[in-house]
Amino acid sequence: LIELRDVHKIYGQGTEAEVHALRGITVAITRGEFVAIMGTSGSGKSTLMNLLGCLDRPTSGSYHLAGREIARMSKGELAETRNEVLGFVFQNFNLLSRTSALENVELPLIYRGEKSKVRKARAKESLERVGLGQRMGHTPNQLSGGQQQRVAIARALVGKPEVLLADEPTGNLDSRTSTEVMALFQELGESGITVVLVTHEPDIAEYASRVLVVKDGVVVSDERKTPK
Amino acid sequence: LIELRDVHKIYGQGTEAEVHALRGITVAITRGEFVAIMGTSGSGKSTLMNLLGCLDRPTSGSYHLAGREIARMSKGELAETRNEVLGFVFQNFNLLSRTSALENVELPLIYRGEKSKVRKARAKESLERVGLGQRMGHTPNQLSGGQQQRVAIARALVGKPEVLLADEPTGNLDSRTSTEVMALFQELGESGITVVLVTHEPDIAEYASRVLVVKDGVVVSDERKTPK
Numbered sequence: 001l002i003e004l005r006d007v008h009k010i011y012g013q014g015t016e017a018e019v020h021a022l023r024g025i026t027v028a029i030t031r032g033e034f035v036a037i038m039g040t041s042g043s044g045k046s047t048l049m050n051l052l053g054c055l056d057r058p059t060s061g062s063y064h065l066a067g068r069e070i071a072r073m074s075k076g077e078l079a080e081t082r083n084e085v086l087g088f089v090f091q092n093f094n095l096l097s098r099t100s101a102l103e104n105v106e107l108p109l110i111y112r113g114e115k116s117k118v119r120k121a122r123a124k125e126s127l128e129r130v131g132l133g134q135r136m137g138h139t140p141n142q143l144s145g146g147q148q149q150r151v152a153i154a155r156a157l158v159g160k161p162e163v164l165l166a167d168e169p170t171g172n173l174d175s176r177t178s179t180e181v182m183a184l185f186q187e188l189g190e191s192g193i194t195v196v197l198v199t200h201e202p203d204i205a206e207y208a209s210r211v212l213v214v215k216d217g218v219v220v221s222d223e224r225k226t227p228k
Numbered sequence: 229l230i231e232l233r234d235v236h237k238i239y240g241q242g243t244e245a246e247v248h249a250l251r252g253i254t255v256a257i258t259r260g261e262f263v264a265i266m267g268t269s270g271s272g273k274s275t276l277m278n279l280l281g282c283l284d285r286p287t288s289g290s291y292h293l294a295g296r297e298i299a300r301m302s303k304g305e306l307a308e309t310r311n312e313v314l315g316f317v318f319q320n321f322n323l324l325s326r327t328s329a330l331e332n333v334e335l336p337l338i339y340r341g342e343k344s345k346v347r348k349a350r351a352k353e354s355l356e357r358v359g360l361g362q363r364m365g366h367t368p369n370q371l372s373g374g375q376q377q378r379v380a381i382a383r384a385l386v387g388k389p390e391v392l393l394a395d396e397p398t399g400n401l402d403s404r405t406s407t408e409v410m411a412l413f414q415e416l417g418e419s420g421i422t423v424v425l426v427t428h429e430p431d432i433a434e435y436a437s438r439v440l441v442v443k444d445g446v447v448v449s450d451e452r453k454t455p456k
C-alpha cells in the first residue's frame with residue numbers, strides 16, 4: 001500500500017537553515033498494518049509523516065501510495081488523494097481558530113461535497129466518539145489542549161480514511177483519555193484501516209504490531225511484534 | 229509564596245460556552261517546592277496554571293503571590309510581576325512565528341530593557357542548555373515539535389525566574405530529551421526556584437516532591453513524596 005524508496009528530504013537548500021532531514025528512507029507498509037514510529041526530537045519523524053500524508057514531496061526518491069507515484073501527481077491530484085484516502089492528525093493540531101469544533105471536523109466532508117445535514121451528523125458522531133459531545137460549539141481557544149487534540153483526531157477520522165497518519169496523537173492526553181483514543185485506533189486497525197502513528201511513549205507503541213525507530217533521518221530499527 | 233484561596237474560574241458567563249472550570253481551589257505552595265499537577269483532559273490544569281501565571285484572573289477567590297494580592301494589581305503591575313518573577317512554558321508554546329528561536333528567547337529580556345549584546349549572549353546560553361545550539365536562526369516553522377517546545381522552555385528560563393510554571397513541558401519530547409529537560413528543572417529546583425509543572429506522564433511526576441491531582445475543577449488529592 002505504502003512504498004518509500006530511498007527518500008531524501010532537504011529543507012532550505014542553499015540557505016542558512018539547510019537541513020538534510022531524511023537521508024535515504026526505504027520502507028514498505030502493507031494494508032491493515034499498525035505501525036508506530038519512534039525516535040528522538042528532531043530525528044525526522046514529522047518530516048516522514050508529512051511525506052506519507054502527501055503534504056510535502058521528497059527532494060529525491062520515490063513514494064508509491066496505492067500503486068500511484070506521488071512525485072508524478074499534480075497539486076490537484078495530491079489534494080484529492082489526501083482527502084479521499086488519508087486522515088491526518090497533526091503534531092500541532094492545525095485547527096481553524098475562528099470556527100467551532102463541529103465545523104472543524106466537518107471540513108474534510110465539505111471538500112467532498114457532502115450535504116450539510118449529512119456532514120453535521122457525521123461530525124457530531126466523530127466528536128462524540130472522542131468524548132467531546134459537550135464541546136461541539138466551542139472554538140479551539142475555548143478548549144483545553146487535550147480537547148483540541150481530540151478535535152484533530154475526530155477530524156482525521158470523520159472521512160473514514162483508508163490510512164490514518166497520527167503525529168503524537170496522545171501528547172496532550174492523560175492516561176485514561178489516551179487509552180480511549182488508542183482503543184478507537186485499534187478498532188479501526190481491526191476493521192482494515194492502516195494506522196501509522198508517531199509517539200514518544202512506549203505504552204502507546206505497545207498497541208502497534210510493528211515499530212520503526214528513526215535517528216538522524218534514517219530508519220535504524222524495524223521490528224515486528226505482538227500488539228497489545 | 230503562592231496562596232490560592234477558594235478560587236473559582238467561570239469562562240463565558242452567560243454565553244453558550246459557559247464552563248465552570250475551577251470550582252473552589254485552595255492551595256499553598258512554599259518557596260523551593262517542586263509540584264506536579266496531574267488530572268484528566270479538561271479537568272482545569274491549564275486554567276489553574278494561567279491564574280498562577282497572572283495571565284488571567286479568578287472569577288472569585290484570592291491569589292497571593294509573594295505576599296501581594298493579584299486581584300488588586302493593575303494590568304501594568306501584573307505584566308511587571310510576570311516578567312520579573314515568573315517563567316511560563318505554555319502547553320501550545322506561544323512562540324512568535326516570524327522571528328528566530330534566538331529572538332523568541334530574547335523576548336523576556338527585551339521587556340526588561342537589557343542591552344542587545346547581553347540579551348543575545350543569555351538567549352544563546354539558554355538555547356544551548358536545551359540542546360538547540362544548532363537551531364538558533366530557525367523560525368518556529370523550521371523546527372520540529374519537540375524543538376519548538378524546547379525554545380519555549382529556553383524562553384521561560386532565560387530571565388532566571390523565581391517561579392517556573394510549565395504546562396506539559398515534555399509532551400512532545402522523546403524520553404532521552406525529556407530526561408535532559410527534567411534534569412535541568414531539577415537543578416533549578418535545587419537552586420531554590422519553585423517549580424510547578426503539569427504533566428500527564430507518571431515518569432515526569434516522579435521528579436516532584438508533591439503531586440496535586442485535579443478533577444472537574446477541584447483538587448482531589450495532594451500528596452507529598454520523595455522525589456526521584
Ligand SMILES: Nc1ncnc2c1ncn2[C@@H]1O[C@H](COP(=O)(O)OP(=O)(O)OP(=O)(O)O)[C@@H](O)[C@H]1O
Nearest residue numbers: 142144145146239247249269270271272273274275
Ligand atoms: N475560553 C474558554 N471558554 C470556555 N470554556 C473553556 C475555555 N477555556 C477552557 N475551557 C474549558 O475549561 C475546562 C478546563 O480547561 P483546561 O484547559 O484548564 O483543561 P486541562 O486540564 O488543561 O486539560 P488538558 O489536559 O486537555 O490540557 C475544559 O473543559 C475546557 O473546555
Ligand SMILES: Nc1ncnc2c1ncn2[C@@H]1O[C@H](COP(=O)(O)OP(=O)(O)OP(=O)(O)O)[C@@H](O)[C@H]1O
Nearest residue numbers: 011019021041042043044045046047370372373374
Ligand atoms: N522548514 C524547515 N526548515 C529547516 N529545517 C527544518 C524544517 N522543518 C524541520 N526542520 C528540521 O528537520 C529536522 C527534522 O524535523 P522533524 O519535524 O521531522 O523532527 P521530529 O522527529 O518530528 O521531531 P519531534 O519529535 O521534536 O517532533 C529537525 O532537525 C528540524 O530542525
Ligand SMILES: [Mg+2]
Nearest residue numbers: 046091372373
Ligand atoms: Mg515531530
Ligand SMILES: [Mg+2]
Nearest residue numbers: 144145274319
Ligand atoms: Mg491543559
